[in-house]
Amino acid sequence: MYRFVDTIVTILDRELKGRGLPGLPEIGRGWIEQPPEPELGDYAFPCFRLAKALRKPPAVIAQELAAALQGALAAEPLLTAIESAGPYVNFRVSVEELARHTLPAILDGSSFEQSGRVRREKVMVEYSQPNTHKAFHVGHMRNVALGDALVRMMEYVGHEVIAANYIGDVGAHIAKCLWYYRNHRTEAPPAANRGEWLGEMYTAATRLLEAAPPAERKTYEAEVSRVLAQLEAREGEVYRLWEETRAWSLEAFHEIYRWLGARFDHWFYESGMELGRQIVEDGLRRGILVRSQGAAGMDLEPYGLGFFLLLKADGNTLYSTKDLALAHLKFERYGIERSIYVVGTEQNLHFQQVFKTLELLGYAQAARCQHLSYGLVMLPEGKMSSRAGNVILFSALRDRMNAYILSHYLEPHRGDWSDAEIAETCRRIAVAAIRYGMIKQDPAKNIVFNLEDWLVSEGDTGTYLCYAYTRICSVQRLVPREPDPRADFTLLTHENEKRLVRELYDFNRSVHQAAEQLRPNLVANALFRLAKEFSRTYTTSSVKNAENDAVGDARLALFAATRAVLERGLHLIGIVPPERM
């Protein structure tokens, strides 16, 4: 991954060390940059930091270095030119060597074998965490897109990953939903989409409660508390209704994940976290946790994290209590070394408190707990709110995307392609559009979700990436030879071809950086750059109409490698591109 950079570092180091000057800083990979314009070169070495030790202006140093390195250049087949430009020494790498180093490794798949690059860890990624009895909307999809991508990326760089879901299947919201369902519902449950319908029941419940006059409201709230108590008793008619309706929601979630192609290895349920109470009581006995105003929690004031409430004054557990239990289970039962939580930014403080509390309770793994926090999905008119009823539900989004893609692009193929292929192609494109849109931005930032914009299939979109992929497929259908890893890469002479090779070469580094920083958007960005370079090259470098077969072979290898990286890269962000569209 650093072969060319390391070569440059070695050459520079040898040259500078040979001068025997004291006070010269150590040169490492971090010094080497990429010039802003490809015409300048492929790698650059800035000389500013040598100015002090060498007591010369950077531009003079650059000039002298470039001159002194000509000998090394002649002996080094990886490099074709070393020139100074102002305070920089620019290096040009051999396209042939770059291609020879990059393309065959992609074509035989070895480029995708990353094991050994990082210390292998057993890591759990917890994501999605939907609440049953509530509707699943576009805001929830950002979480799934981020979490699932992170799972795939971590595996790609060599970790053992357990993908976990954590279902919110207890709590006041469910009591409200079931209260409305039993006392105020006017329709029978539908045969299909019962999950979303339950969400409507919940929304109707909150509306009814909010709109009720004070006296009536009090009655309602008493009824809701009674439902909650019956739920906590874990038996009886209300409990059985909970079991039944809970299953409707879970069924809906499974359908969504299936459609999106998201994977979960383990499912945790909030209803299964009773252990939390014991952990708190144990912490109290050990004097680590404290009582306060009748409640119990952890005093995190010394760490600037306030007081972390863990048990209510009435003795009931909280979300925080269950998070301790969940962490305990993850550590003890699944033996993980590292734990990543994909949860919205609004819980930043909460997870700082959880991690610090785990540490103080003695869990060594607390040091390897991370919160991948992400911003809200906003509508152009503002925040989405299920209470206000201005959410875009999953099914609505899926239906709108399907309708758009079918009518604009796929209907003409009806009859020519099988209905099954049309449906599957449509799904893949819709998933690509949504997942890419949810991932391409920095997780920390809010996303403005404008449905009309998301339907558009142009520009920096998942559709564009799929389109690039299908064009390569198309080329390979028309030129049905096997790509030759030993093709003559000196024939890749066009600037576009070279830039494409360079993009392919850089891809793995982007994925590693993305995994390290927990930023799937870096993979998305790298894929867009790659697709862009391919689309450019596509217009200048025909395979079918190449000057001769040798040139065609070189280009075919280049395109086939691009296809392989696109496919693997898209897979990393959960996108399966269609072969044609």
Next chain:
RNA sequence: GCGUCCGUAGCUCAGCCGGAUAGAGCAUUUGCCUUCGAAGCAAAGGGCCGCAGGUUCGAGUCCUGCCGGACGCGCCA
């Protein structure tokens, strides 16, 4: 009030843990389909990188203050 995050082109966003004239997409304008898919490519216009200081050879990037926005700050999740 305190804390965290964000502020870059008309709009939506990149900007590689400090480096060369700040880049995309959308929108606007203009070229390119009898030659591998135009969901594409090429090009143009459009910027006191919120404001003011500071550190540095060098700041969109780091530090401080201010302005604007989002989120959070004990019995919700």
